Amino acid sequence: MTLVVPTALGDVAVHLHGRDPSTAPGLLLLHANPGDARDFDQVVPDLSRDHAVAVLDWPGFGESTVGDPHAVTAVGLVDVAEQVLDELASRGFDRLAVIGNSVGGFVAMRLAERRREVAAVVLVNPAGFAPPNPPMRAFCSVMAKPSFARRAVRPLARLYLGKRSADGVRAAYLRVRELRADQRRLAVYCSLWQSFADPRVYLGSARVATDVPVQVLWGMRDVINPYPLNKRALSVALPDAAVVRLPAAHEVFAERPELFLARVRPFLAALTGV
Template sequence: MRMTVPTPLGDLAVRCHGTPGAPALLLLHANPGDGRDYDAVLPALADRRRTFVVDWPGYGDSTAPHPHLVTPEGLVEAAERVLDALADEHGVREIAVLGNSVGGYVACRLAEGRHSPKVTALVLVDPAGFTRHTALTRWFCREVMGRPERARRLVVPLARAYLGRLGTPSARATFARVRRLPDDEVRLAVHCALWRGLTDPGFGMADPAVLDVPILLLWGRRDPVVPALLDGRRARGALPVRTSSVVLPTAHEPYNERPDLFLSHVLPFLREPRAVGAGRSRG
């Protein structure tokens, strides 16, 4: 089943899987991409959870009338509209949130905002928001990946790097969608706008350490976008000490590259978030 959620950035497509009445789970994908990026792990998640999969504006089946206006902060507001719609249309009062990259950033913001009482657990997969910006990183976000004429040449090789070995059908399908992005002006504009938004003054969390929710932090050791030794270490230091942290032998999207390994950590956590050993960094 699919629902459409109107937001200031466009109409978001949200696919619904699993048994009504089961504990709810929201999946938020990276930039670029869409909800299909989670296809390899979706059956196992939906077998245990009522799972809602979002397409960000301009991606998948979602619209973006003004793609250059899409920002990470705008995605937070859009996700809040989704939670409102899930409460109204599906009676969802509590929900766990799993987000990758910019989706992980949005997940954190949901847990610190007006919907924080609804968020029961966070699974953060190589989340954005923990990069220490320098003049070089700001230039790269704004003037390289933030400019369509430059990003058009780089988005495909960058995806080839952050998707890892392309050893699964899901990873290959995700890469095939990215390869079409340079010729899609709307998707390319959204991609660039989100990169530029990473350096906006309003981008960032107030204080990640005060998030009052069980957190599983997963990071790919070979992530070339947000490196585990830099961003991953900063995330572990910034999040609450009870956060359970796992470093995986993958790149930026472990659910695509090593779905079974990914699920071996995520499913036990979702089953009993407060029972998983916290504060441990495991390889």
């Protein structure tokens, strides 16, 4: 089943899987830039066995529409996700855990700060912990240039997605290949990259309630968001979170789903009230 949630940035598709949220713990999955809900296809069937799972497409990606592609920012996605939470609450999702990858991880952290219904967070190579210093801002500016993005998006995906022998990685790469020919989707991609230089995206001073457990999974082969750049801010913002370093790239759930599930399932199972 797919819900459509109207937001200021576009109509957002939210794909529902698994159990009835009134009788099972809820999960909200947030993908990276670029990408869509299908990036989680390798793990959704397993998670759906005992969870009510909601997986959204950010505006301009997957089945979601976008009004002005240049208006899509990381900070704006937090507002989008809050509207999705409101809709999910009306459908029986009371307390839920949020799994966020890359920009989805940034959004997951902000939701945990703002929303009482967020009971736990799993961060997968999250954006927001690399300090917004001049080199970082310059990198984002280059990545945001449409002329550069059109040329670089495919070779970069080969590097940061990991082994294309994995079904999930191969499928994600094929979707990324289509980006350069889709002007609106490319514009969303570039706008999000530009927004990563916004100081409001930095999570170094983020504070999540002590009763909200956080798990951090980091693929150590990630070349687009390497762990060493994020390590210090992670330790300050999340001093009690265990950081699990994994032999994977940017999207471990697509590249090594069995490894992802082996780490995430015990974490979710240990939660109370979710």
